[in-house]
Structure formats: C-alpha cells, structure tokens
Amino acid sequence: MALLEIKNLSVHFGSLERPVIAVDRLDLTLEAGEVLGIVGESGSGKSVTSLALMGLVDPPGRVSADILKFDGRDLLALSLRERRAMLGRDIAMIFQDPGTTLNPCFTVEDHLVETLSVHEHGSRKAMRARALELLQQVEIPDAPRRLAAYPHQLSGGMSQRVMIALAIACNPRLLIADEPTTALDVTVQAQVLDLLLRLHRERGMGLMLITHDLGVVAETAHRVVVMYAGQVMEIGKVPDIFVRPRHPYTTALMSALPENNIGRKRIQTIAGVVPGAYDRPRGCLLAPRCQYAQERCRTECPDLERTEGGEVRCFFPLDAARKPDHQAECETLGSQGFSS
Amino acid sequence: MISYILRRLSVVIPTFLGITVLVFSLIHMIPGDPVEAMSGERGMEPERYARLMAQYGLDRPLPLQYADYISRAARGDLGRSIVTQEPVLREFLDRFPATVELSLCAIAFAICLGIPAGMIAALKRNTPVDYGVMGVSLAGYSMPIFWWALLLILFFSVSLGWTPVSGRIDIEFDPARVTGLMLVDTLLSGEEGAFLSAVSHLILPMVALGTIPLATLARMTRSSMLEVLGEDYVRAARARGLSPLRVVAKHALRNALIPVVTVVGLQVGTLLAGAILTETIFSWPGIGKWMVEAIHRRDYPVVQGGILLSATLVIFVNLIVDVLYGVINPRIRHTR
Known part of the structure; x- marks a missing residue:
C-alpha cells in the first residue's frame, strides 16, 4: 500500500x-x-x-x-x-x-x-x-x-x-x-x-x-x-526519465540545464511564460510554448496516459531520439518552438 | 544594555535645553505678566507695579532671566510659584499622583480593549466584524476629547446619573494620603464605600482620556497582526501541528506587539496633553489642571517647571519602552 x-x-x-x-x-x-x-x-x-x-x-x-x-x-x-x-x-x-x-x-x-x-x-x-x-x-x-x-x-x-x-x-x-x-x-x-x-x-x-x-x-x-501550470506532465523513474524523457516539456527543462549547454554561447530556454491565471489555453497547457504542437493540441487537453515505466500527458510523446511520433508533420507545422 | 541606556541619556540634556528655551520664549510671548494678572481689573499704581516686577526679577532682560533660571534648575531648584509662594517641585509632586492614576488607568483601558480588538479585526479581516471595529476606532480617534468628555458627562452623569460629574472622590470620604493614588489610598483606609466612590469618579475621565490611545492601538495592532500572519514562520508553525490559538496568541502576537509597544510609549505624550483637557473638564486635581491655571495667572515658574517635569516624564517613559522593546525583540537585545 x-x-x-x-x-x-x-x-x-x-x-x-x-x-x-x-x-x-x-x-x-x-x-x-x-x-x-x-x-x-x-x-x-x-x-x-x-x-x-x-x-x-x-x-x-x-x-x-x-x-x-x-x-x-x-x-x-x-x-x-x-x-x-x-x-x-x-x-x-x-x-x-x-x-x-x-x-x-x-x-x-x-x-x-x-x-x-x-x-x-x-x-x-x-x-x-x-x-x-x-x-x-x-x-x-x-x-x-x-x-x-x-x-x-x-x-x-x-x-x-x-x-x-x-x-x-x-x-x-x-x-x-x-x-x-x-x-x-x-x-x-x-x-x-x-x-x-x-x-x-x-x-x-x-x-x-x-x-x-x-x-x-x-x-x-x-x-x-x-509539473506545469498545475498539471502533472510526466511521471517517470530515475534515471529513465533523464535518459528518455517522453514529454516535450521535460525535454525542454533538460535542455535548459547548464551542463547540457557546454560550449554554447547562450543557455537554451523555453520561450514564453507559464500561462497566467486567466489565460489558460483551451487545449494542452503547453501548446503555445511547444515546438511540436499540432492542431489537436490547441483544442483538446490530453489525459495522463500510462507508458512503459511511467505516465505522460501528451498526444504525441517523444520517441527515443527525442522526436515526436509525427516527425515529418511537425517540421512544417511547428512554429513557435523552443528558442535555442 | 547599560551602555545603551547611558547613550540614550546623553541625548537628554540637549533635549532639556531645547525645551526650556522654547517654553521660556513662548510663555513670555503671551501678553501680560504675573503682576498684572494678580492686580485684577482695576490695575495698580506704576510704582508698586515696578517694585513687584523688580522683586520677582521680571524687569531684567530675558536672556539674563533665562540664564538665572537654568543655573538654578540645574541645581534642582525650579523656583517658587509667584501666586502661592510654594516651591514648584512640591506643588508638582502633590498633584502628580492624580495624573499618574488617571493616565495609568486610561492606558490600561486602551491596552485591554485596543489590542484584543485589533487582533480580532485582523483575524476576521474584511468581514463586518473588522469593518465595525475599524469604523468605531476611527470615530474614537477623530473625536475631540473635550467634546467626547462632555458627551460622556451628559449621558452617564446627567441623564442616567450613574457616575459623578467631577472630582476624585465623594466629599464624605477623606482617606489618609499614603501613595497619592486614590484607588490605593481608599483601599488602605478601609473605609466602606470609599473605593467604589473613587472608582466611579475615575471611570468617565479614564474613558475620555483613553479613547484616542485605544483607537490608535486597535488600528496599529490590526495592521501589525495582518503583516505577521502572512509571515513564513506562522505557516511553519501551523505546519508543525500547533493549534490556531497557539499560533496566533504566541507566535504571531509576540511579533505583532513589537511596533505596538513603541506606540504605547509614544502615547504617553498624547496622554499628558489629553490630561490637560480631561482634568480641566472633570475638575481632576492633577498637573494638567494645575498648569492650565498657572497659564491663566502667568505663573511663569509653575508653567516652566511643570513643562520641564512633564518632558522628563515623557523622555523616561520612552526610555523604559525602548528597554522593554529589547525584552520582547531579541534582535534588538543582541545587536547593540
């Protein structure tokens, strides 16, 4: 128990x-x-x-x-x-x-x-x-x-x-x-x-x-x-989650770590800010800041889904290569993205 | 701590000098002089007037009179009243206990009601209770003492007949003077009814004088308490499972009282000023009434001495308050 x-x-x-x-x-x-x-x-x-x-x-x-x-x-x-x-x-x-x-x-x-x-x-x-x-x-x-x-x-x-x-x-x-x-x-x-x-x-x-x-x-x-804006985005075991993050937000947090930015002039950050009290997006809360966001992400909020070894709240969780499942699609659609 | 007190005391002497200069020049700016005031409406012959002025040393240049006064005051001699020929210090000490009794009761009244009222308002903030407490205290704060005192007399003494109008005690009682505090003396005398008579005489002046400090304390406690209730250590105390009463009454109140204690000290000046009005209205035989009469008679030594002694009192009470401040606030105690 x-x-x-x-x-x-x-x-x-x-x-x-x-x-x-x-x-x-x-x-x-x-x-x-x-x-x-x-x-x-x-x-x-x-x-x-x-x-x-x-x-x-x-x-x-x-x-x-x-x-x-x-x-x-x-x-x-x-x-x-x-x-x-x-x-x-x-x-x-x-x-x-x-x-x-x-x-x-x-x-x-x-x-x-x-x-x-x-x-x-x-x-x-x-x-x-x-x-x-x-x-x-x-x-x-x-x-x-x-x-x-x-x-x-x-x-x-x-x-x-x-x-x-x-x-x-x-x-x-x-x-x-x-x-x-x-x-x-x-x-x-x-x-x-x-x-x-x-x-x-x-x-x-x-x-x-x-x-x-x-x-x-x-x-x-x-x-x-x-957690992001009051919601659980991903739950996972250590070290799995560090080796293979499935949620774009987790990935972005990790890219922002100084030790993952050695040799760069500027540390990668996540563009935009956490949604304010009264401007929460209708769909996925991360959608406005996610470089992989699709039409579905902007209209519908994903549930926390079980995956092997954890849970993730994303329609298009990332694969082992840290790319979303719909890779071809997103390169043309992803607009706002994470700045680098 | 001792070096702190000494340092504070070293500021006292220049303060005294400033006060004496101020009082001396102010009182001489009032038209008229003691001899003229004594001579009444018909006046007196110029030779006699000049002789009396010379007798009291009032014909000499002001700076000389001032230097003379200061040099004697420094030796503890505040002179004699021109009217009664009594030493000023003796007259002051005779009347002082009456004022102390009134002021202590007034400040106790203000503390006993003001601090709990402020706490309740803070705990019930933005509710009708809060608005009620704050509204009443604002009204109390804005009320001129002389008007408020007259209202109290009209209602409780004249209409209801609950309390006497003036004085410290009914005429049939004459307790032996031991401490000069009527409440204590009547208890010591053991005379039946004397204590109750003293209490009934005290209530209205106490309320009249204590209302402004009460309102000030209530508002001060409320804002101080609100600030403290938002502090991390209050949340941390709750997170350790302490009861709400303990969190408020021990952890929050102790910190909230720090600024309130300072205000209590500052109120002593307000109390003495208020006592002048209150004592005059209620014929309370204290130093306030004494000094008002002295001003009417242009009794220069009494006015000067009275103000000097009152200032001493205010300075020392504030010093005591600052020492107390260290007792409840350890941060002051250790950082000199």
Missing part, C-alpha cells in the same frame, strides 16, 4: 465563477521510504500541492480531491483537529527560506520543545534532552550552546538544519521538503541535501522533494513528477 495516495486533487483560488486554478486534477502516489522529486517552473503548483496535502490552504483557496489517503487513513474524512494532530507528527515539512521560517522571538530550544510538547507527553527536562539530541542528529556543531540561540544568530545553513530537526522531531513517516536548498549557498546546499538523504535512509521515511533543480532530483530521487 502506498504511503500517500492522491487522486484528482484540485486547488482553486479566487471567485467561484472565474477560479484561478493552482492545481489541476493531480494524481500522485508515494511509497513508504521513497524519494519523490517534484519539479517544475515557478508557479507550476508544486508548493500549493504540498500545502493542500497538509491542509494548510486557507480560504478563499478551495481544495477538492477524490482520494487523499495517508498511510491508509482517509484525510478527507478526518476532522480539522485530527488532521492537525498529524502535522509535525506523521507528516512534516521544511520550507524554502530558513531565514524567515523560524520565529525571531524564540530560541532554538523554544521551537523544539514546543513542537515536541504538542505531540508527545513528557517532562520538560526530557524534552530538553530530546531537543539537544535532535540538534546533534542534524549535525549542528556546538549543539548545547545553539539551543539558546535566537534565529538571527544562526547562518542560513544552520537555520535549515534547525528546521530539519524540528521536522524529524516526532519521527514523521513523510517529510515534504519545499525547495530546501534554494536559498542556501552552493556549498551548504550539498551538505543539507546529504543530511536529508541520510535521515531518509536511517529512518525509512518518505521524502517528497520539491525543487526546480533537476540536478538535485537526478542525484537523489527514485521517481520524478514533472
């Missing part, structure tokens, strides 16, 4: 008549102990998906789903209080900017002891000991002294380690890491990532790694979900 099962999850903001679609009929599973990478540009709905899963989308945001199951429990059937009790205990989350996610008025110890005391019983002394232990587990040097530190006295990497300590405090089964390294220095990024993976291995917890760094995903994840 999957640790996390999501079917048909949608998140809408704004008015009922003209909703802003942040997440569009998303299906997702995550096995126990799996590292699942979620990639996509800014605004593709990655973070909102995780917030919806945590139950932290506030009105006027509206969340709907057919299935939202964690560890066999139906999250949709739980009361708010039961749902909240799971946060931090069964599902924990770390955020992008560690500099702003710790409360500036409280010490590291205050944060840790508070989180522990909300979910577990025990004496204050025992909690303190646990807090120290947690800091040591996330490899914070001079841990006893850091307990009394305020967030502004910590570096970015150190703050993120404290956030990780907070997240693993109650031994969660699933850790959602929302761009955990984006705001950090490059050297610190690798250390924090190593730490996350070590904790994942040691504790066997599922890890949902939200990022726009394909390199990070290639090194760490078992499977990848590629």
Whole structure:
C-alpha cells in the first residue's frame, strides 16, 4: 500500500465563477521510504500541492480531491483537529527560506520543545534532552550552546538544519521538503541535501522533494513528477526519465540545464511564460510554448496516459531520439518552438 | 544594555535645553505678566507695579532671566510659584499622583480593549466584524476629547446619573494620603464605600482620556497582526501541528506587539496633553489642571517647571519602552 495516495486533487483560488486554478486534477502516489522529486517552473503548483496535502490552504483557496489517503487513513474524512494532530507528527515539512521560517522571538530550544510538547507527553527536562539530541542528529556543531540561540544568530545553513530537526522531531513517516536548498549557498546546499538523504535512509521515511533543480532530483530521487501550470506532465523513474524523457516539456527543462549547454554561447530556454491565471489555453497547457504542437493540441487537453515505466500527458510523446511520433508533420507545422 | 541606556541619556540634556528655551520664549510671548494678572481689573499704581516686577526679577532682560533660571534648575531648584509662594517641585509632586492614576488607568483601558480588538479585526479581516471595529476606532480617534468628555458627562452623569460629574472622590470620604493614588489610598483606609466612590469618579475621565490611545492601538495592532500572519514562520508553525490559538496568541502576537509597544510609549505624550483637557473638564486635581491655571495667572515658574517635569516624564517613559522593546525583540537585545 502506498504511503500517500492522491487522486484528482484540485486547488482553486479566487471567485467561484472565474477560479484561478493552482492545481489541476493531480494524481500522485508515494511509497513508504521513497524519494519523490517534484519539479517544475515557478508557479507550476508544486508548493500549493504540498500545502493542500497538509491542509494548510486557507480560504478563499478551495481544495477538492477524490482520494487523499495517508498511510491508509482517509484525510478527507478526518476532522480539522485530527488532521492537525498529524502535522509535525506523521507528516512534516521544511520550507524554502530558513531565514524567515523560524520565529525571531524564540530560541532554538523554544521551537523544539514546543513542537515536541504538542505531540508527545513528557517532562520538560526530557524534552530538553530530546531537543539537544535532535540538534546533534542534524549535525549542528556546538549543539548545547545553539539551543539558546535566537534565529538571527544562526547562518542560513544552520537555520535549515534547525528546521530539519524540528521536522524529524516526532519521527514523521513523510517529510515534504519545499525547495530546501534554494536559498542556501552552493556549498551548504550539498551538505543539507546529504543530511536529508541520510535521515531518509536511517529512518525509512518518505521524502517528497520539491525543487526546480533537476540536478538535485537526478542525484537523489527514485521517481520524478514533472509539473506545469498545475498539471502533472510526466511521471517517470530515475534515471529513465533523464535518459528518455517522453514529454516535450521535460525535454525542454533538460535542455535548459547548464551542463547540457557546454560550449554554447547562450543557455537554451523555453520561450514564453507559464500561462497566467486567466489565460489558460483551451487545449494542452503547453501548446503555445511547444515546438511540436499540432492542431489537436490547441483544442483538446490530453489525459495522463500510462507508458512503459511511467505516465505522460501528451498526444504525441517523444520517441527515443527525442522526436515526436509525427516527425515529418511537425517540421512544417511547428512554429513557435523552443528558442535555442 | 547599560551602555545603551547611558547613550540614550546623553541625548537628554540637549533635549532639556531645547525645551526650556522654547517654553521660556513662548510663555513670555503671551501678553501680560504675573503682576498684572494678580492686580485684577482695576490695575495698580506704576510704582508698586515696578517694585513687584523688580522683586520677582521680571524687569531684567530675558536672556539674563533665562540664564538665572537654568543655573538654578540645574541645581534642582525650579523656583517658587509667584501666586502661592510654594516651591514648584512640591506643588508638582502633590498633584502628580492624580495624573499618574488617571493616565495609568486610561492606558490600561486602551491596552485591554485596543489590542484584543485589533487582533480580532485582523483575524476576521474584511468581514463586518473588522469593518465595525475599524469604523468605531476611527470615530474614537477623530473625536475631540473635550467634546467626547462632555458627551460622556451628559449621558452617564446627567441623564442616567450613574457616575459623578467631577472630582476624585465623594466629599464624605477623606482617606489618609499614603501613595497619592486614590484607588490605593481608599483601599488602605478601609473605609466602606470609599473605593467604589473613587472608582466611579475615575471611570468617565479614564474613558475620555483613553479613547484616542485605544483607537490608535486597535488600528496599529490590526495592521501589525495582518503583516505577521502572512509571515513564513506562522505557516511553519501551523505546519508543525500547533493549534490556531497557539499560533496566533504566541507566535504571531509576540511579533505583532513589537511596533505596538513603541506606540504605547509614544502615547504617553498624547496622554499628558489629553490630561490637560480631561482634568480641566472633570475638575481632576492633577498637573494638567494645575498648569492650565498657572497659564491663566502667568505663573511663569509653575508653567516652566511643570513643562520641564512633564518632558522628563515623557523622555523616561520612552526610555523604559525602548528597554522593554529589547525584552520582547531579541534582535534588538543582541545587536547593540
């Protein structure tokens, strides 16, 4: 049984008549102990998906789903209080900017002891000991002294380690890491990532790694979900998806990686921008930016189809040579294309 | 922390000098002088007038009078009232507790109602509750104190007869003066009904004086709270499974209060200014009423001394507030 099962999850903001679609009929599973990478540009709905899963989308945001199951429990059937009790205990989350996610008025110890005391019983002394232990587990040097530190006295990497300590405090089964390294220095990024993976291995917890760094995903994840404008475009195993991407968007993301542009004067980019709130295309959401787009792509939205080893949302998935099935046709029709 | 306080105190002396120059020149710009004010409508013979002016040293050039005043003030001598011949400092200290009592109650009233009202408005933003709280507080903020005080008297004292119109306590009670704070003294005296009488006298002036700070605090708390509620650490706290009450009352409020505390400090100046009107209307025997009377009598030493002492008070309260600021905001405490 999957640790996390999501079917048909949608998140809408704004008015009922003209909703802003942040997440569009998303299906997702995550096995126990799996590292699942979620990639996509800014605004593709990655973070909102995780917030919806945590139950932290506030009105006027509206969340709907057919299935939202964690560890066999139906999250949709739980009361708010039961749902909240799971946060931090069964599902924990770390955020992008560690500099702003710790409360500036409280010490590291205050944060840790508070989180522990909300979910577990025990004496204050025992909690303190646990807090120290947690800091040591996330490899914070001079841990006893850091307990009394305020967030502004910590570096970015150190703050993120404290956030990780907070997240693993109650031994969660699933850790959602929302761009955990984006705001950090490059050297610190690798250390924090190593730490996350070590904790994942040691504790066997599922890890949902939200990022726009394909390199990070290639090194760490078992499977990848590629999101675009709130929709899943492709799901595949690592390394299959890197060796043979089937969706034109996945291919384009990879062509934009610096390491795939060695020797070029300019890095390849994807022309255009993610569709705005009110100008979503009628057909495939990528159609206006896709060099292989056909007439059908502009009028009809493809479904997520099973392929060998994964799923892809495209009428004309790419073949092994990274060409669409209708190669002859597209060279005459493809107009807007990816710039190079 | 100590070096911080010392640094702040070093600014106090130039501030005092500035205040004295200002007060000194302003009060001498008002037409008339104490001797003329004492002589009444019929006036007095020029020789006697000149003699009295010379007696109080008022015939000398202004800069000389100023230098003389400053050199004595620096030694702690604020002079004597021209009218009563009492030392200014003694008169001030006699009346000061009444003003302290009124101001403390007014600010407590403002804090106890204003901060919760602002919080509720922020949590229920863009709902009728929010509009109601903000509308009422805007009205309160815009209300001139003298008019608001008269309305309160008309309604609660005259029409309903619930509260007395003026003074600090009914005439039949005469509690021994221990602290000068009527609420405390009546409790200490143990006289039956005295405390309630003091409370009933205090309520209207407290409301009249506390309304503007209340409105300011409510609006300030609301905007500060709204800002904080959008912060990442609030979302992160929720993501750790903390209850909404804990997130709001502990994580958000603590941060939201930082600017509010500063405003409370700044309100002390507003309170003293408001006390002048409130005390005059309610015949509250505090320093506000004392100074208004002194201005009418051109009692120069009292006006100068009173303003100097009030300024000292404002400066020190703000210093205390700044120190408090460090207590709730660790970022200030550690970065000197």
